[in-house]
Every structure is written in C-alpha cells, then in structure tokens.
Amino acid sequence: MSEWLEVILRTLFAVVVLFLLTKLLGKRQVSQLSFFEYITGITVGSLAAYISLDTDKHWHLGLIALIVWVACSLGIEYLQMKSKKARDFIDFKSAVLIKDGKILEDHMKKERLTTDELLEELRKKDVFNISEVEFAIMESDGAINVLLKRENQPLTPKHLGIKVAPEKEPQAVIMDGKVLDKPLDTLNLTRSWLDGALEKMGLTVENVFLGQVDSYGELTVDLYADDFKVPQPQDKPQLYALLKKCEADLEMFSLSTENEKAKKMYEQCAEQLQASLKVLKPLIQS
Template identity: 65%
Template sequence: MPMWLEVIVRTLVAVVVLFILTRLLGKRQISQLSFFEYITGITIGSITAYISLDINTDWYLGLIAVTVWFLVSIGIEYLQIKSKKARDWIDSSSTVLIKDGKVLEDNLKKEKLTNEELMEQLRKKSIFKVAEVEFAVIEPDGQINAMLKNEYQPLTPSQLGIKVAPEPEPQTVIIDGKIMDEPLATLGLNRKWLNTELEKLGVSLDNVNLGQVDAYGQFYVDLYDDQITVPQPQEKAVLLAQLKKCEADLEMFALSTDEKAAKKLYGDCSANLQQVIDQVKPLLIQ
C-alpha cells in the first residue's frame, strides 16, 4: 500500500475511533472538565494523531493505548459517581474566596489566584465592589460564583408581592427565509396567519433572516437588508388604547344617567376595568 494511502486510511480510522470514544465519554464542556478528564482528552488526542502519522509502528498498538486510557477514564467516572470521597480527591472541592464582603487571602493563595484575577472574574459577573459580595466560591472547574448581599441584589416581583404568570419561550417561525411549521403549530398558528403578518410589515419571506413570535402573539423579524426599517408591532398599544376607551365610556355612562342602579353598575364596571388595565399595562407597554 502506498505511504500516502496508508496515512489516509490510518487518519480515517483514528477519526472514527476518536469520535466514538468522545461520544461514549459524554458531552461535558471544556470548562466543566476535571483535571483528569482534561489530561485524558489531551492524551487520547495525541495518541490518535500518532496512529494516523507514525507508519513505522503497528497501528493496533495505538488503538490498544487509546482503549486503555478510555477504560481508565470510564473507571474514574464510575468511581466518582459511587464515592463522594473519590470525587473530592479527584476533582477537589469548592473553596470559599469571599465571605461577608471580606477576601480570604489564605484561600486565595491556596488556589494560586491573585487579587487582580479575582476582581476580573467578579467584573465578568457585573460585580465591581468586593464589599457588596456576601459569598464567593471557586468551583472545581475553575469558575467563580458569587452571591451579592441582600441589599445589593436586584428587586424581583416576588419581593414586591407581585405574582407574575409564567411566560412561554418565543418560537422561531422563520429561519433563513424558510417557514418552520412545527413552531407555528406549537403556537396554534398557520402559514396563512404568518403571511398576513408579513404583509402588514411590508416585507417578503425571502428577505427575512429570522422571524419570531412571542407568547403574546407579537411577530418580530430580522431582515437580510439592515437598511430597511421594519415597523414595530402595534397590537399591544392598540389593545391598551381600546381598554382605556372602554373604561372612559363606562365612566361617562355612569355620569350621564340618573338611575341609581345603572349608575352603580357602570361605576363598578369602570372601577373593575381600571384594575384590569393597571394589571396588564406593564405587559402592553413593553
């Protein structure tokens, strides 16, 4: 067999073996790999390259080496699943770096981190003052997670006593100028509705790079031609205006009648509708 052909065959075999082993080892991201998994990945990759290029050595020896590394890695993962002590010894454990707004210098030195590196990681999480941090730890994968003190955390609706209904994720109904039927069906919509919305915006399907529909039925598009200005959907604003008009009409009816029962009915309906408007207004002015 010619040398060039042998290199091609070895490389193809190495690629297939590496792909199979990678799938079997799992889908953890590089940032989530333990030290041993990181070393295993580098070693298996190096051996695979050796299999494809070193034609003076029997290829099956490289496969044996890769298989051994694979089995050892699988064994280590199984041991980690079964034993917390093994996990702590192999992956190490989290280390507290900041507590009550104070940096723990001994732990920082233990993890071989400088103050500059710590501040860099905090800034990536939009934290610029150490004094605002209640608790910060460095995880086994090297990531630093921090929790702000209560007084510096952003307010949430639950803290204000406001109940917020869950909002379904937006559905992407157009990708690269092609209609996605499954997301449309998820929303209970069809192509006729979508074509009508495109006509309202005055754009053609083949000029749409991306199209999405949110939980409230609002349709948004991103066009290939960025010079074209797409009008913003007005359904929410129209609905709010209609609700306000109904409330004003009810109030006018209450003022214009002399019959007590009718006046009370119109007044109560007006007050109830105003409460509804106050509740839905934050959603309709987005």
C-alpha cells in the first residue's frame, strides 16, 4: 500500500477513534478545562497525530497508549467525584482575591496574577471599581467570579417585593424556512395559529430563516431578506390601550352616577384596574 494512502486511512481511523473517546470523556473535555483536562487534551491530540503519521509497523502502540490515557482520565474523574481531597490535589484550589472591597495581595502573588490582569477580568464582569466588590474568587479553572456589595447589585423584582411568573425558554417553531411541529406541540399551538401570526406580518413560512415564540405566545422572526423590516406585533399595545379605556370608563361612571353604592363600586373597580395596570405595564409595553 502506498504511504500516502496509508496515512489517509490511518488519519480517518484516528478521527473516528478520537471522536468516540472524546465522547466517552464527556462534555467537560470541550468546556472550560481544568489543569488535568488541559494536559489530557494535549496528550490525546499528540497520540492521535502519532497514529496518523507513523508509517512503521508499530502505529498500534499509539492506539494502545491513547486508550490507556483515556482510561486513566476516566479513573481520575471518578476519583475526583468521590473525594474532595483528590479534587484539591489534582486540580488547583479556589483562591479568594478580593474580600470586602480589599485586594488580598498574598493570594494574588500565589496565583501569579498581576493587578492589570485582575482589573481586566473585573471589567469583563462590568466591574470598574474595586470598592464595589464584596467577594471575588479565582476558580480552579482560572475563571474569576465576582459578588458585588448589596448596594451595588442590580435591582430585581424580588428586591421590590414583586412576584413574577416563571419564564419559559423561547421555542424555535420555524428554522430554515420549515415549520417545526414538536416545539409547537410543546407550546400547545397549531400550524393554523402560526399561519395566522405570519399572515398578520404579511409573511409566509418560506420567507422566515428563524421564528421563535416566547412564553407570552408572541412570535418573532428573522427573515432571509435582511433589508425587509418586520412589522412589530400590535396585540400588547392594543390590550394596554383597551385596559386604560376601561379604567377611564369606570372613573367616568363613578362621576356620572348619583347612586352612592354604584359610585363606590366603580371607584373600587377603577382603583383595582389601575393597580393591575402598574404591574402589567412592563409586560404589556415590552
């Protein structure tokens, strides 16, 4: 067999073996790497290259080494899941870099991290002032996580005592100009509903590159024609206008009637509707 043909066949074989073994190692191997996973990635790649290019009769030794290395990796990962001491020994421990707005210089030196590098990582977290940080920690994979002081944390509905409904992930119902029936079933929607929503926008399924439905049942689309401006849905603004009209009507009824009992009822309904509108306004006008 010609050497070039042998190299092609071995490379294809190495690709298949490497793919299967990487699948066996799991998603962690392709995510943010820990110290040992970094070494594993380099070694496995080198062994795969050896299998592809070594044209002598001992190429199978590279395959054996590759299998042994992957087996060791799996064994170490199992040991790490069972023992915290093993995790701390094999991987780096997490290190606190900032506490109560104060940089811990000794920990910085131990992690060989400069002030410029720390500031750069904080800016990636939208933090520009050290004094705003309650706690910053370098994880075992080198990532830096930051907890802001309470007064510097973004305001959330929980801080205001507002309960919000759980948010469901948007479902892609159209992709590459084709309707996806399973996401529609998940949302309890039909193709007829989808056709109607597209008709309101003056579109057909074939025009749409990607279409998504959010948890409120609103369809948003991205078209193949980038220059075409998609009409914005009017259902929410119309609903808000209708509710405001109802509120105004109730206030007018309370002013026009001479029946005290009816007047009080209209006033109470108007106040309840006004309170409801304050809660619904961010959702309806978004």
